[in-house]
Structures are given as structure tokens and as C-alpha cells.
Amino acid sequence: MASSTSTINVQVDTKTKKEAVKILKGLGLNMSTFINMALIQVVKRNDIPFEVENPKPSKELLEALKEGEDILNGKIKTKKYHNAKELIEDLEDKS
Numbered sequence: 001m002a003s004s005t006s007t008i009n010v011q012v013d014t015k016t017k018k019e020a021v022k023i024l025k026g027l028g029l030n031m032s033t034f035i036n037m038a039l040i041q042v043v044k045r046n047d048i049p050f051e052v053e054n055p056k057p058s059k060e061l062l063e064a065l066k067e068g069e070d071i072l073n074g075k076i077k078t079k080k081y082h083n084a085k086e087l088i089e090d091l092e093d094k095s
Contacts, residue, residue, distance in 0.1 A: 008035070 012020075017031075024034050041049035057065075070076045081087040 020034075021031060024031060029037075038049060067076065071078055079090070081090070
């Protein structure tokens with residue numbers, strides 16, 4: 001009995017496609033095989049077979065990044081060290 005197949009045409013960002021093809025090739029797969037594997041898993045799991053997320057930085061990370069930017073821009077004055085030894089000595093003095 002011959003299997004029946006269907007064609008799927010999708011639009012994908014060129015850079016994303018090139019990167020994906022490179023990764024899949026390293027895994028011994030081509031795009032068609034990967035898409036078939038993914039769709040089979042969707043059917044078997046009745047769900048998406050991987051986590052879909054839009055990672056957002058935490059409030060703490062955003063605050064730390066802002067503080068680092070302010071230090072770099074001179075908005076926050078910080079003590080400067082010439083080497084790691086000076087830093088360690090200063091930390092030990094505060095202990």
C-alpha cells in the first residue's frame with residue numbers, strides 16, 4: 001500500500017532557515033525530515049512537543065542592567081580598583 005503525502009509551503013525568515021538547516025545537517029537531518037518528526041510528535045502528544053516561550057528579563061535583571069549602564073555613563077560613581085588584589089583587600093576590610 002502506497003503512502004499518501006501532502007505538500008506544505010511555509011514562509012520562513014531566510015536567516016532563520018539557514019541557521020536551522022545548518023543545525024539540522026549537523027544532527028543528520030534535513031528540513032523535511034525534521035518537520036515530519038515535529039508533526040508526528042504533535043499528533044502523538046496532542047500538543048506542541050517543545051516549550052514555547054517568550055522569555056522576559058526579570059525586574060531585578062532590568063534594574064541591574066540599568067545600574068550597570070548608569071555606572072558606565074558616569075551617572076553613578078563607584079570605587080575603582082587597579083587589580084583583583086585591591087578588590088579582594090577592600091572586600092576583606094569590610095567583612
